[in-house]
Amino acid sequence: MSTSVTAFRSIRTVGTVLPAEALARAVDLKMPGQSASDYQLTPGMTVNAAVARAWEAVLGAHRAWTTALDKLPPGDPATALTRDRWLLPLLYELGWGRPTTLAAGLDVDAGLGETEPTHFPVSHRLSWPSDGDPQVWVPLHLVGAGVSLDTRTPGVAARAPQSMLQDYLNREDRTLWGVVSNGHLLRVLRDASALTKQSYVEFDLDDILNNQRYADFRLFFLTVHASRFAPHQDEPVAQAGTGDTDGPAGEEPDAVVEIAALRQETCWLEQWRTTGIADGARALLSLQHGVAAALQELGAGFVSHPGNSELRAVLAAAPDASKDLHRALLRIAYRLIVLFVAEDRGLLHAPGTSPAASTLYDRHFSTRRLRALATSRTGTRHTDLWDAHLIVTDALASDGLDVLGLSGMGDSLFGRNALGILAEAQLPNRSLLGAVRSLAQIVDPATGVPRSVDYRNLDSEELGGMYEGLLAYTPRYDPDARTFTLELAAGNERKTSGSYYTPTALISLVLGRVS
Known part of the structure; x- marks a missing residue:
């Protein structure tokens, strides 16, 4: 089988967000961070075994979702159904756990010439080191099956979901990569503030599952797994503790505790991108x-x-x-x-x-x-x-x-x-x-x-x-x-x-x- 992305009819790269060279090597587990432990799998489980297990679970969830969609009246955006019955279960199988629901969306501080923060109705996010202490995060905008990713939907989406999420990524310093999906298509985006054209990797979920394209699903799993987006511990940039030496005689000074910063630039997906550009x-x-x-x-x-x-x-x-x-x-x-x-x-x-x-x-x-x-x-x-x-x-x-x-x-x-x-x-x-x-x-x-x-x-x-x-x-x-x-x-x-x-x-x- 060719390792070219051309061999995968359900996968499309647009622009330079993730070079096709990276995906071509990822198929053969030749990119950085593709061991079982890098994918944070249960000890003893191989990457291919994890893909096979996820495939079976996802097939059933997709079938149930499409059956439920057929029962909805025409024009129904199917937002709750798509999120609860399909996209969140899918992401769970890809190691995302339960992303935080953002009922109020996310705001970005006012920029040059602005007087108020800009609001973005992003639906979910996964944060590190925790939801309670979000230093970096991945925004996930999950919309309904009846919502187009590329155009506004009156009464549902005031902006095209993709352009809204791309704008957010371009303006928010604490995030770099994002995911947008309506259940039919799932796209991986990256901060592209220096670009004028669209740039993303697209996975046609319907085509993958309706046509039993297991090889395409395998590459989808390898690329969109949550471990690809998780930041690694970076070099220490701050210190906690006073180092106080003014205490009672004989006492040791306060210990100096180094705190490592988290930056999404350290994630595996970013390393894939860098490697892919060089390749x-x-x-x-x-x-x-x-x-x-x-x-x-x-x-x-x-x-x-x-x-x-x-x-x-x-x-x-x-x-x-x-x-x-x-x-x-x-x-x-x-x-x-x-x-x-x-x-x-x-x-x-x-x-x-x-x-x-x-x-x-x-x-x-x-x-x-x-x-x-x-x-x-x-x-x-x-x-x-x-x-x-x-x-x-x-x-x-x-x-x-x-x-x-x-x-x-x-x-x-x-x-x-x-x-x-x-x-x-x-x-x-x-x-x-x-x-x-x-x-x-x-x-x-x-x-x-x-x-x-x-x-x-x-x-x-x-x-x-x-x-x-x-x-x-x-x-x-x-x-x-x-x-x-x-x-x-x-x-x-x-x-x-x-x-x-x-x-x-x-x-x-x-x-x-x-x-």
């Missing part, structure tokens, strides 16, 4: 190398194929033609990545597409099929895989192709004319599969084992960053040896010549039209 930086570098390797595979395949004599003649006759070849190779890589993202997000086919058409596409024409083939075989000298890929890109560049359920997406990226000197060239299966393999897999920076790239959750910074490293490469074609190579250049030619295709169009397409 992500190394993975991004690995992905840059993967794109370079893909271009090398494609270039070598095109120039060596016996049927591409005209291409070789052009390259031999014009010294600058290798740059045209490089631009065309970049375009092919961009197109593959666009399709990776669109397919993994389930966005390539419009709603209502014929199941027969989408199945035909998936089984015989998709990049998902290419990625599967690339992990199991090296390929042959035949060109049928490239020919099939061109059928897809030609359809996307024109009016679509009904038999495959494809709609037109415009000529700017997928048209044959965008391939320049490669428009009519042939590519062996082994070269295409080698390129796909380089794009679809990276070497895990922590384990050294190849794993799938999580294109489903790739964001604009990662997409743009993939190509920055490629600007240091210069294409070279040797007409005598009929070889194509990428060599490290002394400077960044893109800054002065504009000879490299900018990824702006790709990013706009993937994260705009396709996201």
Whole structure:
């Protein structure tokens, strides 16, 4: 099973609150603090045994809750039912015990330019070291099944629950992480005061339990367990006791007692985030190398194929033609990545597409099929895989192709004319599969084992960053040896010549039209 978050259809990361790299490693218990004792389990119980026990309990609670929901009248927010019959039992199985109910919500001290504290109607919280002495806490905002997390609900929620909780996290210094849920979805949030876009990890609870996705539930348990949010004892920052030496003769001075501060920055989830960001930086570098390797595979395949004599003649006759070849190779890589993202997000086919058409596409024409083939075989000298890929890109560049359920997406990226000197060239299966393999897999920076790239959750910074490293490469074609190579250049030619295709169009397409 792939350790990529893509393998978990019910789990989604948005923004940078918790990098997908962290979740990918957590699946294999490779993140900090994943021993049984770190999860505060009963002595003798393993993590996997705890997950299995929670699974059985949660399945029953979810079934009872959904049955009760069906009996409510339309429009009922189902707040009490969702909290008491579903979310609180769920959290109990994840080590949260009984979070404190906040009938009056929480207030944050007045900020700059404000005259009164700001009120936040948060429903629950878990505090450390205790409810009576709350130094740090995790706010949990549990709303009813009939309440949207992303919009206000007249008469029930004056603000969208998620934006309200996010605002609270951004303004309250004594908390860092929070949880919001309406029973259907559960999201983990973090202080994101420096960000302008939403950022969270989302678990589709209905999908996990209705479709018996045990692997997804296991990752949910590993990530949302209360032990992930609990602060660790920090370094001493204050002292109690007077150290008085003025007492009766012969008496020892008052003992100095060190008091350790609690900070949620010390929790395991924050350590996961830090580790995930570091891993992500190394993975991004690995992905840059993967794109370079893909271009090398494609270039070598095109120039060596016996049927591409005209291409070789052009390259031999014009010294600058290798740059045209490089631009065309970049375009092919961009197109593959666009399709990776669109397919993994389930966005390539419009709603209502014929199941027969989408199945035909998936089984015989998709990049998902290419990625599967690339992990199991090296390929042959035949060109049928490239020919099939061109059928897809030609359809996307024109009016679509009904038999495959494809709609037109415009000529700017997928048209044959965008391939320049490669428009009519042939590519062996082994070269295409080698390129796909380089794009679809990276070497895990922590384990050294190849794993799938999580294109489903790739964001604009990662997409743009993939190509920055490629600007240091210069294409070279040797007409005598009929070889194509990428060599490290002394400077960044893109800054002065504009000879490299900018990824702006790709990013706009993937994260705009396709996201």
